[in-house]
Amino acid sequence: MSRGDSKTLASRRKAEVKKLLRQLGQKVYEDLEKETFPEVTLASRSVSNIVYDERLKQYVLGPSKTRRSAHNIKHIRSFTQLIWLASFVNKLVETSKTSTLRDVFYSSQAYGVDFSDQSESDEIITDLEVLLSKAREDFNVYPEERSAIFGDLTIEYTVPGYEGRRLNLASHPDGYLIGPSLSTAEFVDTSAEMVIAVEKGGLFTRFVEENVHKRYKALIVDTAGQPPRSTRYMLKRLNTELKLPVYILADGDVYGEHIAMVIVSGSVGAAHLHDLTVPDAKWIGVWGTDIVKYRLPSDPLSEIDIKRIYELKKDPRYAKGIWQRELDMFLKIKRKSELEAFAKYGLTTIVDKYLPEKLQEAKSL
Amino acid sequence: MSKRQTIFKEISPSEFFYRNRDLAGFSNPSRALYAATRELVENALDACETACILPDIFVRITSATIDGTLADPKPYTLKVQDNGPGVEPKYVPDAFARIFYGSKFQLKQSRGMFGMGATMAILYGQVTTNKPVLVTTSVDGEKAYTFEMMVNIHDNTPLVLNRTVKPANGKTGLSVQLTLEGDYSRSGSKIQEYFKQTALVTPYANILFIDPNGRLFFYSRATDKMPKPAKETLPHPLGIDIEALRRLLKESKEPTLKKFLSKNFHRVGDNIAEDFLKFAGLDAEADPKRLSNDEITRFVSALHSYKNFLPPDARCLSPLGEELLAAGIEKELQPEFLAVIQRPPSAYSGFPFIVEVGLAYGGKGVEQGLKLLRFANRIPLLYDEANDISWKVVNEEIDWKRYNIPQDAPLTIITHVCSTKVPYKTVGKEYLADRPELERELKNGVREVLRRLGTYLSRKNTLAFAKKKMNIYEKYLPLIARFSADLIGATKLPNYKKLLKKSVEETAENFEEPIVEVENKPIENKVVKLEQRRLEDFSQ
Numbered sequence: 055m056s057r058g059d060s061k062t063l064a065s066r067r068k069a070e071v072k073k074l075l076r077q078l079g080q081k082v083y084e085d086l087e088k089e090t091f092p093e094v095t096l097a098s099r100s101v102s103n104i105v106y107d108e109r110l111k112q113y114v115l116g117p118s119k120t121r122r123s124a125h126n127i128k129h130i131r132s133f134t135q136l137i138w139l140a141s142f143v144n145k146l147v148e149t150s151k152t153s154t155l156r157d158v159f160y161s162s163q164a165y166g167v168d169f170s171d172q173s174e175s176d177e178i179i180t181d182l183e184v185l186l187s188k189a190r191e192d193f194n195v196y197p198e199e200r201s202a203i204f205g206d207l208t209i210e211y212t213v214p215g216y217e218g219r220r221l222n223l224a225s226h227p228d229g230y231l232i233g234p235s236l237s238t239a240e241f242v243d244t245s246a247e248m249v250i251a252v253e254k255g256g257l258f259t260r261f262v263e264e265n266v267h268k269r270y271k272a273l274i275v276d277t278a279g280q281p282p283r284s285t286r287y288m289l290k291r292l293n294t295e296l297k298l299p300v301y302i303l304a305d306g307d308v309y310g311e312h313i314a315m316v317i318v319s320g321s322v323g324a325a326h327l328h329d330l331t332v333p334d335a336k337w338i339g340v341w342g343t344d345i346v347k348y349r350l351p352s353d354p355l356s357e358i359d360i361k362r363i364y365e366l367k368k369d370p371r372y373a374k375g376i377w378q379r380e381l382d383m384f385l386k387i388k389r390k391s392e393l394e395a396f397a398k399y400g401l402t403t404i405v406d407k408y409l410p411e412k413l414q415e416a417k418s419l
Numbered sequence: 420m421s422k423r424q425t426i427f428k429e430i431s432p433s434e435f436f437y438r439n440r441d442l443a444g445f446s447n448p449s450r451a452l453y454a455a456t457r458e459l460v461e462n463a464l465d466a467c468e469t470a471c472i473l474p475d476i477f478v479r480i481t482s483a484t485i486d487g488t489l490a491d492p493k494p495y496t497l498k499v500q501d502n503g504p505g506v507e508p509k510y511v512p513d514a515f516a517r518i519f520y521g522s523k524f525q526l527k528q529s530r531g532m533f534g535m536g537a538t539m540a541i542l543y544g545q546v547t548t549n550k551p552v553l554v555t556t557s558v559d560g561e562k563a564y565t566f567e568m569m570v571n572i573h574d575n576t577p578l579v580l581n582r583t584v585k586p587a588n589g590k591t592g593l594s595v596q597l598t599l600e601g602d603y604s605r606s607g608s609k610i611q612e613y614f615k616q617t618a619l620v621t622p623y624a625n626i627l628f629i630d631p632n633g634r635l636f637f638y639s640r641a642t643d644k645m646p647k648p649a650k651e652t653l654p655h656p657l658g659i660d661i662e663a664l665r666r667l668l669k670e671s672k673e674p675t676l677k678k679f680l681s682k683n684f685h686r687v688g689d690n691i692a693e694d695f696l697k698f699a700g701l702d703a704e705a706d707p708k709r710l711s712n713d714e715i716t717r718f719v720s721a722l723h724s725y726k727n728f729l730p731p732d733a734r735c736l737s738p739l740g741e742e743l744l745a746a747g748i749e750k751e752l753q754p755e756f757l758a759v760i761q762r763p764p765s766a767y768s769g770f771p772f773i774v775e776v777g778l779a780y781g782g783k784g785v786e787q788g789l790k791l792l793r794f795a796n797r798i799p800l801l802y803d804e805a806n807d808i809s810w811k812v813v814n815e816e817i818d819w820k821r822y823n824i825p826q827d828a829p830l831t832i833i834t835h836v837c838s839t840k841v842p843y844k845t846v847g848k849e850y851l852a853d854r855p856e857l858e859r860e861l862k863n864g865v866r867e868v869l870r871r872l873g874t875y876l877s878r879k880n881t882l883a884f885a886k887k888k889m890n891i892y893e894k895y896l897p898l899i900a901r902f903s904a905d906l907i908g909a910t911k912l913p914n915y916k917k918l919l920k921k922s923v924e925e926t927a928e929n930f931e932e933p934i935v936e937v938e939n940k941p942i943e944n945k946v947v948k949l950e951q952r953r954l955e956d957f958s959q
Contacts, residue, residue, distance in 0.1 A: 079906025086900055086913035089921055124899055127891045134895045134902070141905040166898060 068147060071193050074186045075144045082137055091125035094136065096185045097326060104325045106370040112320040112331050113371075115184070122181075135178045136185070138167045143182070143193035150214045152194045152234040155179065184326040191237060191284055201285040202229035202255075204262055205246050205273030207296075209239040227262050229276065232288050241295055247271040249292050250409075251335075253279060253304040253313055257393050257404070264405040270413070273298070280313055286330045289317060293332045300332050301416060303409075306340030306350065307390035308363050311380060319371050336419050337376070338412040342383030345391045348408065351398050352389035359390065376419065434572055444848070445543045448492035452601030453609050455543065456480070458536030459499035459595050461798060464621060466503035466593065468648060468737075473640065474624040475502045478614075480631050483548070483598045491602040494548045495631060497540075500594035505558040508566075515541060515554050515595070516570045516577030537595065542570050544599030551580050555594040557587035603631045609801055614638060615751060616792055616799035620739065620835065622747035641750040642743065649737035655685040656695075656722045657731075657769025658840070664719055671707040679707040686729040695725050731771035733764030738773045738837050739797065748779050752831060755781030758871040762864050767856040772838035774857070776864030778830070780872055785829040789813070793850075794835040800849055807850035809834040812861045822873035832868070834861060892922055 078094070085092035097103070097115040107114040122129045122136070142161060146153055153161070159175040162168070169175040179190050190196070207223045213235040220242060223230050230236060250272045252258050258276035266272055273292065277285055292298050302317055304310030314337035320330055345352050355363075366372050367381050384390065396404040440446065444454035460476060467474035476499070483494035506514055515538060541552045557563040567581035603610075607630060614628050618638030623645045626638040654663065673679040680692035687695075696703045699721030701714065710718065739747070741759045748757050762774040779785050793800040793809050804810050813832055824830065842852040851857065900915040 076907055079903045082899060082903035083907055083909065083913045086896075086903065086915045086918060089914075089918045091918065092899065092903075124895065127888050130891055130895045130899075134898050137899050137902040137906070141902040144906055165902075 067192055071186065071188055072144070072147055074188065075140050075147070075193070078137075078140050078185070079144075091123055092133070093121055093123035093125070094133070094185055095119050095121050096181060099180070099184065099326065104322055108370075110328065110331075111318075111333055111371070112328070113322050113325040114328070115326050132178060132181070135162070135167050135169065135175070136181055138162065138165055139175075139178050139182050143195060146194040150194075150212075152196055152213075154196055154198055155190075156198065158195060180326070187326070187328075189283060189287065189324075189327050189330065191234075191287060194234065196234050196237075196284060197282050200231045200233055201278040201281060202258065202276040203232055203236070203273060203288065204229035204258070205244075205267040206271075207244040207246060207273055208242040209236065210242050211235055212238050212240060223273070224267060229258065229262070229274070232275075232285050234284075237284050237287060241291070244273070244296060244298075245271060246273045246296075246298060248413075249273045249275060249289065249298050249300045251275040251277050251281070251289060251300060251302045251317065252393070253277055253310060254393060257303070260401070261405065264402055266405055266409070269405075270409070277304075277313060277317075281317060283324065283327075283330055286317060286320075286332070289332050289335065290330060293335065300335035301413065302335055302337045303339055303393065303412075304337070305390070305392045306342065306345050306352075306395070307355075307392075308359055308366060308381070308384060310340065311337065311377070311384075312366065315371055315377065336416045338416045339408070340391055340393060340395075341376070341380045342387055342389075343380065344408075344412075345387060345389055346383075348396070348399075350391040350395040352387075352391040352395070355384065355388045355390055360385070360388075434575070440539070440543060445539060447602075448547075448600045449602040449605035451540075451543055451547075451599060452480070452495060452497070452603060453606045453613065454536075455497055455540035455597070455599055455601075456499070456610055457613060457798075458540050459497065460617065460626075462537050462595075463499055463501035463503060463593070464617075464624065464797070467501055467624075468645065470504040471645060471648060472503055473643060473645065474621070474626075476500070476624060476626045478627065479629045480601075480603065480610075481629075482631050483550070491604045492600050493602075494550075494598055495601040495603060496596060496598045497544075497601075498594065498596040500592065502590065502592045505556040505591045505593050506554075507558055508556060508564040511554055511556055511564070511566050512568060512577035512579050515552065515566075516568045517575055538570070540599065541595075541597050542572070544597040545569055546572075547600035548598045550598035553594075553596040555596075557591050560587050560589045560591045563587035563590075611636065613799055613801060616794070616801070617797075619747040619751040619792070619833070620744075620794045620797045620799065622743055622750050638751075642746045644743060646737045646739050646743060650734045652731075652735035652839070653683060653685040655731040655766070655769035655771070656687060656725070656728050657766070659684075659719060659722055659769070661715060661719050664715060664722075668707045668710060668715070673707060675703060676701060676705045676707055676710075677703040685731055691727060691729070694727060695721070698725050731764075731766045731769060733771050733773055735839055736764065736771055736773050736837050738775055739835060741775070744775055744777050744833070744835065748777050748833065752779040752784040753782045754779035754785050754831075756872060756875050758868040758875075760864050760867045762860045765856055765860050767842065767854045770838055770840040770842075772836060772841075772857065772860075774860040774864050775833075775835040775837070776861070776868050777833035777835075778868035778872055779833070780831075780875075781829050785831050787829045788827055790831045792831060792833045794833065795841040795843070795848070795851060796837050797835070798848065800851075802849040804850070806844065808853050808858055809851070809861055811853065812858060812865055816858070816862050817865060817869065819869075822869045823877060824869065824872060830872075832865060834864070836861075889923055892919055 082092040096119065098118040098120045099115065103116040103118045104113050105116045122133050124130045124133045139158070142158065155176055156172060158179060159169055159172040162175060179195060183190055203223055205223055208220055209223065210220050211217060216235065248270065250261070250266065250270070252261065252274065255276050255278065258274055261274045267274055275285065275289065289300055293300050300317070302314040304313045317332055318335050318337070319333065324330060344350065363381050363385055367378065372378055372381060393404070396408060445451040456478065460478060463476050464474050479498045481496050483496045517538065544550065544552065551567045551569045553565060553567055555563055555565040563585050565583045565585070566579055569578045569580065571578050614626060614636055618624070618626055622641040623643065625640045628636040630636070667683050668679070671679050671683065673682055676696055677689065677692045680687050680695065681689050693703055699718060701718060738761055741761050744759045745757060748754065748759070757777065757779045759775065759777040764771055764773050766772065791804060791809060791813055793804070793807055800807065836851060836857065842854050842857065844850055844852045896915045896919050900912045904912050
């Protein structure tokens with residue numbers, strides 16, 4: 055890996071966001087000077103405009119656009135909010151400060167742009183993402199939810215006050231929060247050869263205790279359920295910048311399978327963002343076939359589970375390979391198992407027996 | 420001799436009406452108190468209007484028992500006093516203590532039909548409480564005569580118990596005080612509603628009402644203008660039946676049928692008389708007194724089938740007029756918007772009528788939802804609303820969707836029908852029959868006022884929308900300017916004010932008239948304390 059590359063990447067991203075924000079401001083400013091009502095055009099996020107892209111293997115926004123004009127009194131409020139948000143995140147980027155979604159909601163109140171609730175301000179944040187084709191993390195807005203990472207990876211902070219400071223992510227056994235400072239840190243050095251993303255904090259701790267990071271030369275990531283975008287972005291960076299393969303372990307049910315799918319090919323809700331996916335990440339378990347093969351303790355599927363399976367069976371992302379095969383398997387056995395089910399055969403069975411077998415199997419995927 | 424006297428000679432009219440008091444609205448103590456109040460007030464208003472005097476009406480209902488806590492029904496004393504021309508003392512006994520004696524057996528618009536309502540009230544009071552009626556009258560303002568009387572029901576003759584004379588202190592008018600069994604706890608709200616509606620349709624009257632609980636309701640005069648009094652007219656040929664014709668023929672002084680027709684009928688001249696008689700196959704030169712029964716029958720059926728009679732003219736009617744109706748609505752309802760329309764005169768079966776329709780929308784005095792106020796010859800009709808033709812028109816004949824009026828809009832519709840003969844369905848004078856001619860005029864009237872309201876509302880909406888739009892621009896454009904300046908680090912705001920000014924002008928151009936606020940007058944309290952002097956004016 056090259057240190058110089060990642061540094062250029064981070065600062066290049068920042069410069070790009072600043073340029074886009076400035077262009078937006080310039081256009082609005084000039085429109086007002088010219089006595090015309092300013093407007094923006096952004097890709098429509100309506101359900102009918104969310105389409106599956108075979109090439110990218112993810113959902114993307116289709117060709118239809120919406121125009122938001124200050125002339126339309128139904129739009130002018132959200133237009134104002136959008137321009138306010140642009141000026142707000144512009145300051146964040148310039149001063150290298152970060153903000154949460156909730157912060158944004160409260161900050162607006164000081165400027166006379168009243169969001170009626172946080173969901174409204176979250177919507178506008180998504181609008182700005184769509185307009186600039188940038189993730190909110192690129193303009194320093196982060197969600198509250200955080201997941202963790204552990205393993206031999208040395209990073210160097212870029213956040214103010216910590217610039218140049220380094221840290222090895224194996225220094226603390228509880229792992230490190232994947233927050234704004236870690237997301238923007240640069241990768242310096244690693245001995246890891248793979249990334250293992252697990253769905254649950256409990257299993258994450260077990261992996262640390264059982265020295266998975268040493269035994270398998272792995273970085274361990276806790277996705278804490280459906281991974282937040284900062285975590286997906288981290289996985290993406292580890293995959294592309296450090297060229298590490300990513301393996302995913304989740305509960306043996308339709309929701310676990312979907313966690314893996316979102317890491318691989320993104321979510322419908324982020325159809326406007328294209329660099330959050332890890333297309334070659336591998337879902338290694340727990341599969342429906344594993345439940346049978348390893349004779350895992352299991353629970354019957356609920357009606358909701360079954361309904362969800364039928365929904366996903368129609369989803370183009372699930373059309374092929376193990377994705378469709380395992381959905382059919384869950385339907386066939388009508389059972390589901392959690393990761394903890396391996397404990398029936400001893401607490402370390404999952405690390406000693408299951409993990410190596412599945413990693414081996416993954417090579418053929 | 421009247422037709423009815425001939426038919427009912429076996430019993431006296433007093434007795435007949437006492438036995439059939441339900442017909443006249445005296446069916447129970449609650450209804451009776453309401454009906455008695457109404458009959459006396461209507462007589463008082465009629466008397467003032469006939470003499471072109473601005474009415475000052477004083478009404479008081481008090482408990483007639485010493486123990487005021489006695490439960491209803493119980494005896495009440497009702498007093499109604501007016502400032503009208505009074506009644507000549509010599510006519511008082513017959514006018515008030517005898518059925519079918521009155522001033523209203525004529526063809527012109529008035530509230531009462533035969534003047535028997537007051538006598539009915541007196542009769543009812545007498546049989547329920549055995550108390551005499553007190554009638555005080557002054558025609559010259561010098562002497563006031565007070566009669567204490569009862570009705571001899573069996574003979575239909577007045578019985579004067581006492582007669583006194585006092586100085587009248589320059590005041591003319593009539594006062595009637597009677598005691599009757601009533602039920603104010605049940606009828607109070609109807610009586611109050613009656614006064615409120617009467618005040619609406621009589622905006623030129625002062626009406627003071629004190630109820631048995633001592634509450635005082637004062638409806639003050641809003642205008643000094645009175646409607647033009649109705650002129651008496653001859654009967655229209657279409658409204659004549661066999662008995663009426665027989666009577667007219669009998670009293671005829673004309674030598675020939677042609678002259679008889681042109682002298683005794685409304686809008687019939689020599690030409691029409693001659694043409695009609697030819698049509699009827701009757702001899703124009705025949706002696707009116709010598710017509711045979713067959714000829715009379717032929718005469719009447721020809722009257723009803725002949726097509727060339729002129730429609731009755733409306734001079735015998737006294738509609739309120741758009742100005743007075745509007746004044747009444749304004750005074751009692753203080754609406755945000757009102758519309759009034761007087762339809763052109765029309766006629767049914769030879770009786771002329773005029774329909775007036777008013778509409779009040781919004782404001783503090785108009786209740787939420789649709790309310791209908793019905794009037795006939797300036798009488799509020801408070802009962803049996805759902806049987807009334809106006810109800811049918813408003814609820815079944817109007818296509819409300821056409822007018823863009825919200826369903827729960829605060830809306831009151833006022834219908835006023837005036838006619839020489841209002842087509843009541845019952846003697847109780849509560850609701851009007853379905854006459855196609857009447858229905859048509861009501862429908863057209865209601866449509867017209869609704870159309871005007873629709874126009875007003877759509878204009879108000881457009882104005883409200885334009886105003887809202889400007890407010891929104893004014894709020895957000897400065898913010899957009901500031902944020903865009905922030906975004907590019909400019910110290911000077913972009914010149915958004917020109918854009919704001921431009922859009923104000925554009926919006927204003929879309930409206931021919933300037934943007935005006937709808938004036939909303941404050942509502943006065945209707946129950947007011949009167950000055951002492953005012954009260955003195957009312958009492959003798």
